[in-house]
């Protein structure tokens with residue numbers, strides 16, 4: 001018995017109720033799936049390779065900035081056209097390539113703050129067009145992040161977007177409370193510590209509003225998380241708060257399900273294995289992974305360049321002779337591949353840390 005057994009589509013991009021079934025399976029078996037931020041076909045295949053080798057499901061996500069990068073930095077983005085086009089291109093690429101890796105993949109988009117909503121609107125247009133042709137949305141899920149805004153507006157606007165996603169059985173992740181740090185231009189570094197922790201009443205308000213529209217949603221709640229890497233000890237994580245959220249909602253709706261809420265862990269860079277385990281046992285099904293992977297990707301390329309410096313300064317000529325060609329050293333398939341290998345290794349570590357390895 002593994003996660004594949006609960007899915008109607010076992011390889012490639014999964015959508016609709018398969019996403020819910022996969023996340024429920026995560027909660028039952030107490031593991032979470034890393035959501036890898038991808039910026040290129042190279043980072044996509046690095047993550048896919050890690051998940052395939054580890055026999056794990058995978059979430060691939062693209063941020064607004066990452067999507068624009070996918071389109072190319074030379075493309076203008078004043079109306080989010082690069083972010084929309086890049087995300088759509090990434091989605092088609094992943095839909096084409098993922099089945100070759102024989103694992104289920106959730107295709108997701110990352111933080112979308114208020115000022116970026118035209119990006120989400122554009123992707124939903126693409127989802128609806130794809131739905132007309134294929135009976136399913138292009139993306140498995142999206143994230144809307146109005147946690148910077150006033151709470152009522154956050155919840156009511158999130159509800160509107162869920163209404164648009166619901167006919168396609170598309171998942172929506174939302175955020176409440178404040179995750180510290182800086183990501184895609186949103187800077188919360190000097191926020192007062194108390195607002196870093198979401199209250200159970202807020203979780204219930206979100207749950208009761210959204211569950212009337214669709215069962216396909218998850219909540220990124222603040223429990224002291226910080227985006228990016230900071231010196232340890234500055235922020236205290238309280239993953240035990242997440243069990244209070246589950247219990248509060250469970251009692252309010254009188255369910256026998258001990259984990260009625262699908263939770264998401266943002267800002268996990270630098271967290272301990274124990275902190276991840278506690279969050280996961282309290283119903284976290286997705287952990288965002290970005291900062292550590294950026295560094296991992298660099299290390300392979302960095303070490304390759306430093307080690308082979310004398311073979312990279314000219315196209316011809318190296319320590320073995322002035323006429324020796326260096327083509328096999330500067331071919332991008334050689335040095336970019338070194339970054340892919342170190343990124344794959346780091347994704348595999350995360351799959352182990354979140355107990356996702358071997359779950360298929």
Ligand SMILES: [Zn+2]
Pocket residue numbers: 111145175179220266267
């Ligand atoms: Zn967040």
